[in-house]
Amino acid sequence: MLDKEVVKLLNEQITKEFYSAYLYLDMANYYSDHSLNGFEHWFFVQMQEERDHALLFRQYILNNGEVVKLAEIASPTKDYSSFREPLTMAFEHEQFVTASINNIYDAAYKIKDFRTMQFLDWFIKEQGEEEKNADDNVKKYDLFAGDPKGLYMLDNEMKTRLYNPPSLVL
Numbered sequence: 646m647l648d649k650e651v652v653k654l655l656n657e658q659i660t661k662e663f664y665s666a667y668l669y670l671d672m673a674n675y676y677s678d679h680s681l682n683g684f685e686h687w688f689f690v691q692m693q694e695e696r697d698h699a700l701l702f703r704q705y706i707l708n709n710g711e712v713v714k715l716a717e718i719a720s721p722t723k724d725y726s727s728f729r730e731p732l733t734m735a736f737e738h739e740q741f742v743t744a745s746i747n748n749i750y751d752a753a754y755k756i757k758d759f760r761t762m763q764f765l766d767w768f769i770k771e772q773g774e775e776e777k778n779a780d781d782n783v784k785k786y787d788l789f790a791g792d793p794k795g796l797y798m799l800d801n802e803m804k805t806r807l808y809n810p811p812s813l814v815l
């Protein structure tokens with residue numbers, strides 16, 4: 646059995662991870678509309694990873710005999726003002742997700758829920774990588790995408806990202 650407040654936060658995290666997937670799919674759609682297929686691909690892979698995260702939270706709740714409650718997922722559709730804007734928004738969004746996961750960890754820590762803390766360890770590390778990747782995207786854009794040729798080359802680099810299923814298995 647898990648603590649009710651921890652279960653509530655874990656359930657809310659499912660929605661946040663699915664929202665992340667939805668947001669990154671919207672960004673992939675935006676880049677597709679502008680024929681930046683490498684950026685589209687990068688965000689499509691990110692969308693798949695976020696879906697995987699949501700399903701890991703679902704599985705953890707189920708494995709502990711608790712009830713999964715799926716909430717409404719808000720529309721992520723935005724009007725981006727530049728090719729750069731989704732990159733900065735993605736970085737800000739990852740910082741938001743990190744804070745959310747830290748908040749669940751804090752709740753688990755306060756009641757000595759070591760099992761949930763151990764489960765969340767994977768996400769703590771993952772968020773460090775996700776924030777770095779998102780920050781790198783902004784920095785690379787600022788360094789290399791100042792002219793059409795640079796943007797074209799960066800788009801080609803974004804195309805090389807591979808999707809890997811999560812290393813965490815429940």
Ligand code: FEO
Pocket residue numbers: 662665694695698739742775
């Ligand atoms: Fe699942 Fe990017 O946080």
